[in-house]
Amino acid sequence: MVIVFGRRAYGRVNAHGGEHAHTQFAHLYYLPIFPLSSVWVMGDRGFQIRASGKSIAAAYLRVWAPLVAIAALVSASIAGAIIAVVLAATSAWAWSWRGVRSESAIRASDFRLLAFGTRCDPALMTRELRDDVKRALDERWAKLDTQRPPDEVAEHGANSSGEAVIAYGLLALAAFDATDTTARANAAAAARRIADGAHDDSGADDGPYRAATVATRASVLDEIASAAGTVSAANVGAAQRSAPRRM
Secondary structure, three states, X not given: OOOOEEEEXXXXXXXXXXXXXXXXXXXXXXXXXXXXXXXXXXXXXXXXXOOOHHHHHHHHHHHHHHHHHHHHHHOOOHHXXXXXXXXXXXXXXXXXXXXXXXHHHHHHHHHHHHHHOOOOOHHHOOHHHHHHHHHHXXXXXXXXXXXXXXXHHHHHOOOOHHXXXXXXXXXXXXXXXXXOHHHHHHHHHHHHHHHHOOOOOOOXXXXXXXXXXXXXXXXXXXXXXXXXXXXXXXXXXXHHHXXXXXX
């Protein structure tokens, strides 16, 4: 009797722009048994991330839920039929996690790509990776010489797409690394405001850090979407060129 076992990737989630997360599982007959490590994939390369509960759940629900649903149907009982329907619906729902769908999620993904060099959410990054990204963003922010803190950019709007991207990145990281719970919540809310272009124009001429000109919401978001698309296309093209050719 041949026993098929090994290591295999399951649970692809958050796919967008040639990037996604998945989890390596120990499998038996290609059925995921237990997770080994989660990975963020960028074309032909990737890096280890914190265990992704979403990816792990997706793997189990996509593979095991249909099998259990079939077994429940075989019981030919009302309870079995109900269980089968619930499991089938849950499995279908898990497949919807495969890609980034909503406009707000796509915008946040674009901001992360330009700020961090990857679409990976800071919540999935290791502490070491977040520290490296933070140092790089601090250097970029210093070069801007904007004389405004990132939360001021979130409140009143950015003067450029570059300022918006770096301010978003710093706030998104602070949402996970700030020591105070309130500070983390405020940073997360501010990062979302930047990604959504939801700044307040009412105080345009107030405050010691207020610049004379603020870029419009549409122009900033359009520039960022265009730049992120260009970077993703370049990354996907590079991955395709480096992929081994099949004869």
